[in-house]
Amino acid sequence: MLANRWRRVGKWVPLATFLAVGLTGCGFLEGPQSMVQPAGPVAQDQLQLIGSSFWIMVEIFLVVATVLVLAIIRFRERPGQRGLPPQTEGDNRLELLWTIVPFLLLALLAVGTVKQSFSLSASPATKNALPIKVVGHQFWWSVQYPTYNNLTTANEIHIPVGQKVLLELTSTDVLHAFWVPRLGGKTDLVPGKTNYMWIEADQPGIYRGQCAEFCGTAHADMRLVIDAQTPQQFAAWTQAMLHPQSTPTSALAQQGMIDFAKAGCSGCHTIAGTNFEGQVGPNLTDLTGRLMIAGNLVPNTPANLAAWIRDPQAVKPGALMPNLHLPENEIRAIVAYLESLR
Template sequence: MEEPETYTGALERALHISGSEIGGECRVASERARRIRRFLPWAVLLPAALSGCGLIDAPQSMLNPAGPVAQDQLGLIDSSIWVMTLVFVVVAGALLVILLRFRWRGQTELPPQWEGSTRLELLWTIVPFILLALLAVGTVRDSFVLAAPEGKNVLKVNVVGHQYWWSFSYPGTNIVTANELHIPVGQKVELVLTSADVIHAFWIPRLGGKTALVPGRTNIMWIEADQPGTYKGQCAEFCGTGHADMRLLVVAEPPAKFAQWEQQMEHPVVQPTSALAQQGEKYFASEQCSSCHTIGGTSFVGVVGPNLTNLAQRQMIAGNLLPNDAQDLAAWLKDPQAVKPGSLMPNLHLSPDKIKALVAFLQSLKTPAPSGSV
């Protein structure tokens, strides 16, 4: 991103000057770029211009909305940026003029002793008031629009925050899962939020702003994804040592694929085929893993830790901190606190053999897609 055109394209994206869709790689829009360069004060926009691509492309960027909630919020952010830039330019311009024109140059006579002007003071009472009133309209409207999802076709998911992981359950089904939230594309999803311990906050910037999970209280927010994809986020209310590692993943899938996932979660099949994995299943019980973890399709029903049903189908482990592969699973089982400081999963001091068997077992936890599925 060295050429000025690209900077400008980035700038245009950062500030949403064009009405075109956002996201993806930066394009060169030289025609529009020239127009923008003529009209916009570079001093203010240069930092934004320099950063445009990085800002938009970041996986958790709120400037790259992927659903109506985040889109609404971005609209408000955009309009306020414009109003505020205007105010800044006026103040900075005035300071510049003062620096250039109204310096003391050794005069002995005093400047005009001006004590006030009702007209001017009314001007800068009323003009900001009008600017704010413009922003207030969208603020109030969006507050109500975003408060609760409208319509009948709303998928409800119960979310419970834990130090330092997320539990998701789908009312009306027996589906309980952890850390990876599956939702269908194009459908409003109502999240019913509460906490098992301290205050957390659910935040997927590309899908919408955050709402806190407060113990003893139920909060509601809704999200909707326009496109299939994986959306990242993380806990946004300080919740203890592991706060930074309490991450979130939303997997938005086309409705048919989501239905298939639901099917697999409703009827999980646990069939460890290798001898090693079968050994691991035994260790899961004998080493007390099962006193905290549930695995659908088995007799393990612990409820303290995350539900591990179909664990092998998830992308990440340890509160979405590590990729779900054999090596990281083994490191996690060996010493959870070394991987994720503050983790409440106890270090069971497992022998390497047992870890190997447990990893084999955990990697076998996937339910085959039903026949005739997409």
């Protein structure tokens, strides 16, 4: 009997461990990933709507629970009582009361919801917004700026603060969903279709997000970062991106550039300013400027980059980048080359 009970408890140990590790282990990037700490007008409005419906529900619960408890006490069976107590039905005042009150509460919610659906909707016609094209891939994000000569990056979206940003969302393979909780709710990325949403960040900072639609083995590792910068920083970043420094200077980095081509890396990756123009994997032009690699899974350090090239699946199970079984000297040279990009 006791053994049985323990076996039942034991079943929950893996889940508890998973939650403990999962909830404490997400410290790579600073800051919460939480919709109750909004950092822009979209998330703020959405939280307000959720808040008002939550408090309406709480009030309804309190009223219903109070009436229920009172009724249980007041109309309980007394000693010596026979048969059913007097029955009440067809009371017009009561019927009207519990028809009109919920109607008014729902109408209140409907007005807020419809109003917000309009103010939060986005389309190519959305005015005064910086357009950014985000394409979902298994298991990373491609990010392109049509108004900046289509400059392209991956997994980290730079935006200027205080500026409306129009996201054009689509996918190359399966369904993904864009979700940066502190800036706004989720929007699906659908192959063959473009969905639009707008976001805006009030304060500079790093806002974490992730794919919110199961998209395959590495779905949980398909993370996303929005780097909200001051307009000056954003302008500096776009200028640097438009004029990349992609000629390696050290001998090791030069060798790395040769190895990068020889190993076939350029078949998948683009590096602006070179003739590497692969479209399958993330654009690596500003790799050195990124906080994280492997879809924002591990910090961007030379050691992690080497580990990633050595065996991508060991870093991120399910990653689609192949293990090329490169010799260590080539890995070292390629890392030196990638680290030299500016």
